[in-house]
Amino acid sequence: MKGRMNGGGLRAYAVLYLLFLYAPIILLPLFAFNAGTIIAFPLKGFTTQWFQEMWGNPTLRRALTNSLTIAVSSSILATCLGIFAARASTRFAFPGKGPIMGFIMLPMVLPEIIVAMSLLVVLLGAGIELSILTVILGHVLMCTPYAIAVLTTAFSSLDKSLEEAAFDLGETRWGAFRLVILPLVMPGIISALLISFTISLDEFIIAFFLAGNEPTLPTYIFSQLRFPKAIPVIMALGTVLVALSIVLLALGEYFRRRGNARIGATGTGGLV
């Protein structure tokens, strides 16, 4: 069954491809701890200076607070909306289901610039002041489709008769949801929260256009790119962000798998 003959060549290619994927990211920690101010080889020696500068920067701290506020709010709201949508699409038939779900998932493929610009036009037109609140509005829209994707997998792997069994055994509909459905999809919910959080934390375009004068981590990074002297600090910040993303994703994946193991399901399938 396996193409053993071309397996070796393919494997080499796949490994090269992974290197290509990771090459830029590997540079982050390398230069974040590099004593030189120019991002070029050879390395100049080890330092934690950039991390200290990063920590001492008040604008950066403000950006961090903003980013965390936005990411926490967006992920919770997006996951709540995602639960509604995933439950509706996996359990019920209703008219217009396909187009409605397609429409809600649209931000996954729609160019962000258009989402950001149209929202900006409306907000400005309505006289609403730009703030982290308006960023949250946009981020919830961007994160909801991903939350739905994760939650739909969680909800659809549930046997419908589990819910019926709970109902049959005397529980109310809400009781059946709370005692059976919710515990079983909880890993999916945590996974959706983590993924939404990561997306929001890393999102640039909407934050750039809708935040007004408030900095977020990505917009702060963007504003500093013009200044060569600031690059090493950005490297340090990037290292922290990427490390955080990877930890959150690994956690999300862990919860998703634990959820599968718990209900005895097997199967691969990634985060997308």
Add this chain to the structure above:
Amino acid sequence: MAASRRSEAVQGATLIAPPLLYSLLILAAPLLTLLFYSFFLLKTGYSDLEQGFTLENYRQLAVDPIFRAIMVRSLWVSGLVTLATVLLAFPVAYYLSFVVRPDRKALWLFLITIPFWTSYLIRVFLWKVIMEQNGVINSTLTGLGIIDEPVTMLRTVGAIVMTLAHAYAPFAILPIFVALEKIDRSLLEAGRDLGESRLMTFWRVTLPLAMPGVIAAVLIVFIPTVGDYVTPELIGGGRIPMVANFIQVQMLGLNNRPLGSAMSVSAMLAVAVIAGIFLLVNLRYLKVRQ
């Protein structure tokens, strides 16, 4: 749970209402506003004037050679990115599906998706750092004495294509992988059994069956890259603007929202038309039920 069809529809509609309302409010209403701006407003002096229905904004775009050039370039660059991404991704998806042991697949998928979940901005910025005049590649090459003068890499279409191909790699791998996984392995054995060579089996059985995944990958890469803002800005250095940059300039820089709206609508329309044609051309692959 004595649920008739009707009450099931009501329950489903009730559940879908909150996310749907949110999308209507935050997505549909703004998009419709863009549409309204582009057809009913004109920039005159410092304010936007309501004109009644007008095609003036679209006329301006149609006659503007700069906009046409930018539009064509955006579509061309996106096309190149899509081609490069899907071609580079297919062998990886194939390797994942056909060669990697089942218990290792999850790990590989995880490894491939991780870079995607790290900040897009930072990844683009890193490519800039890598390709700069005094950046990682040039400093390494001159340091090793391979070249004397630094090579210009930034501000080229090639650099944009590579950066975007890197950014959208998982988007291409995952749908192709899913399509390959769905292929009944006995079909391939049947192909071999019927006397086809390995290559011909791939060509006549595997590839057609993987086409739904390839088509999904093409659309998923092509549609958002047309509207990419960060890469032309950072890697193109503003020299190679694409539609997103142009829209931003019109909307904010020149404060011409009607024209910016008309551009957004035109860009979405162009992408939709191209995606539609692409789907139509490949319809026969999508009709196959596996």
Add this chain to the structure above:
Amino acid sequence: MTEDRKPMIECTGLNKHYGDYHALRDIDLTIREGEFFSLLGPSGCGKTTLLRVIAGFEDISSGAVLIDGKRMEDVPANKRPTNMVFQSYAIFPHLTVAQNVAFGLRRDSRSKSEKDALVEEALQMVGLKGYGKRAAHALSGGQRQRVALARALILKPKVLLLDEPLSALDRKMREQMQVELIKLQRQVGITFVLVTHDQEEALVMSDRIAVMFEGRIAQLDGPEALYARPADRRVADFIGVMNFLPADVTGEDAEGNVTVDVSGLGEVVLPPKQISRLTSGDERPMVGFRPETMTLLSASATRSQERETGATIDEVVYYGDMTYYDLRLDGSARGDGNARPVRISMRNVFGREVQDVGTRTRVAWSPGSLVLFR
């Protein structure tokens, strides 16, 4: 018998539509207290829908369902005196065995220790004593089934509904569980309603069986009556094996006794109780008989009420305990050039030799075992 017991489930004029699809048609059915009742039929015949209507998971388009004398239209599933064992067992995977069994007791006012005792008792009843602390998702198919039974029975329902409960088990396990279910039903004494597509399972377990086709009950009878006197040709085909021979009706007397000329068997007179209906699509009357009602004469002595016919052995299929013979009856070919052979079964008792293909033989049969479909 259960004839004199009070009705537990009464369905009258039941209809169920899904859009244009007519899932249940004019179902009239009474299931009595303490009865082991089966709904039997091929997939899509409406048996599961009927079970779910009784459970309260599906509403009805017209008609009435009464359980223990009370109308059920407005009673939701969680308030009905029925409990269900699901086809997939629907064991809650995040709970232990004991938590699963105790699930329905949550709203009960009894003390924790009383509930624990009930759980232990229920587990013992299904042969899972000491399994309480185990994780439910680690159980085998048979064990899940038992947990599902204990979970439903602990609530002392008036009716236990079982939706294809044995279909996921392998053959040996299935046969074992059939016996256990019968014992369990006798022990608890409540009404069991079983949905199955396996006619053998229904025959083994049930007091009475409703055979369903296309949303209708085709026959409602005890297992023996169902087997020996199928109401129509389709029921006969669905339950066990039956041979069909073309027949011509040559006369009928005032009492309803019908004289028929059966291809290969000759002329017989059949009383009304041996006469059933044809199903639409059949053109000609048929006479049917079960494989075990015809005997190879070389193997047993003739008895007085039996008749004899010559035959040739066409095919021999050896099953260990049984041998099946496909026979070509003498004279069966007249007028029906391509008449199919009939199949008979012989137990392989000690000293009885298995016959060879092509052997000329004689068979004995009794008119009393024939059914006329007209």
